[in-house]
Amino acid sequence: MFRYFRWFAIVIITQITASCRKPGTASTAFYYWKTGFNLNEQQTTLLKQTGNNAYIRFFDVSWNDKQQRAYPNAVVQFNELPAGLNITPVIYITNKTFENIPDTAVATLAGHCNKLINDLAGEKHISYTKVQVDCDWSLSTRAKYFSFLIAFKKLNQKQLEATIRLHQVKFKDRTGVPPADRGVLMFYNMGKLNAGLHQPNSIYNGDDADKYIAYLGSYPLKLDIALPLFSWAIHIRDGRVIQVYGKIGRRQLADQVHFESVEGEANYRAKTSFFLEGIYIKQNDIFKLEETDSNALDAAAKQLTQHLPKQKHTTIIYYELANIDPEKFNAETIRQVSARF
Template identity: 85%
Template sequence: MLKYSRWLIVIAGLLTTASCRKSGNVTTAFYYWKTSFNLNQQQAALLKQTGNNAYIRFFDVSWNDKEQRSYPNAIVQLNELPAGLNITPVIYITNKTFENTADTAVTTLASHCNKLINQLAGEKKINYTKVQVDCDWSLSTRDKYFSFLKAFKKLNKKQLEATIRLHQVKFKDRTGVPPADRGVLMFYNMGKLNADLQQPNSIYNSDDADKYIAYLGSYPLKLDIALPLFSWAIHIREGRVIQVYGKIGRRQLSDQAHFEPIEGQANYRAKTSFFLDGIYIKQNDIFKLEETDSNTLNAAAQQLTQHLPKQKHTTIIYYELANIDLSKFNQETLTQISARF
């Protein structure tokens, strides 16, 4: 009996070691997309518990039609940063910027972006090791965008990541593969926003993902994964989508004084006209609620791991920390989902 007990202890130890080895190959991280970096106590705790890794959007690059030039927009205010925080700067560049930027000005644009990143990082003594560029490029802007990435990499000299959409994986021969060290697959926003209440969740649904995901095995860039933590309500009036609201959720829509459920548990009709947090809602307006929860993330992880090539290390980046619903997502849940990779 003693020998049997010892074998149980050995087996348990081996399982624990194997489990630790697997989770050691995965890093959990969060996007932070607000213009002012401020964490509440719960957000800071979650960040620390999962490894202290944040991908912070430093600024956007937009195009000014009036002045006919690109400009930095929504520059982040980096306030108090938690000790030991590992920060990856992210810049979002609109496709319109590359549509209007001359070929000869691309290198100058890369230089300006590199200078601003280093200025923001230097002010807070941030020693970053990589930069992520987010741009949903098109066929007409591909060459300029790829030239930008090459020029930026030459100037910045850190690891360069580029975000990748599912259609860019499937049609890589047409859309091209960005000249970056790694890609980050944005595994959300894969359906079209529409007023049809029977259409599946546009944030994530397996049917839409199935149209593209089989092509992951042949994609030449190593891929990290971005997964959604957010939910939203699609505001529909007279059969047309008029807006999408992240701040309207099931709690607001369950208010029986103002809404009634229709065609299932995720669609609601306004019973009267009123204002909700400054938003005008007209009688008979419909809200189509699209939610993300742990079941959604587990389904996405299961689908992805069937097609992702094996690699030594993967980072799972959750979008996003500033607006996370801590009643749905905690350290244990997110760590378990990350470990599936």
């Protein structure tokens, strides 16, 4: 009897301690990845309710094979900026750019990128304190990419962030650690897209993440975290993946006139050939729906906090605001996830 009461008391104390634990102090932010920056009322309200922080993709840097040069692509077009919005410019650079650009042109590319960021910011009187560079570099492009970051930082003089993939955390001795002030761990897109209808979710699944996150404690850069808010449908024909669509979701696939469920509630077969959202769908094509919901976000946050070193200032960046589903994600849901950090 005494042992029972002692066990019961321990459980109660543990629950009280857990309920009194202070929430984390992480900041909340959102990526915005569309070329046209134009927020609707729901997006504006969500930003205001969660801290008014936006990481806006200003442009991509791509490689032109014909002209043999790097060029800015998908440059953002600003419409109206909400008052009080804290903006961090983001640029995405294709790995192909660093595969092809000569070593002697890397510093020049850094200068062009810095100028375009400042020109775009100047047009809308955007004051920024940091820049994020997104590039999934490889072993063969590491030297040129790291040289780019050094040259860019020297010119820009703001805090420099670099995106980090999970494999780059685990194999940091091979892939290298980018010369940046801070890293941003992209905690999604973990598995390979595949046509297997019973394969784990490739956006986020805990088993794949477990192979890497134990190495977070030894990573030398302080890390912010990027978490997914998106879902997509994988288009499969004759057993092969032919495309991935973010604009096709459960609402479209639940149309029983055109689709039927097959091998689970997240897989759909086309009953007939037709066009959907401008996309040609052939009879018997399969769509495998991979979704992110609040439960997946919460699981990702719990998994990360078991391995992420404690730090005073962390930003949780959600990808992404332009295509968010307000029925799945509201301000309270987002705040609860961020509070875990």
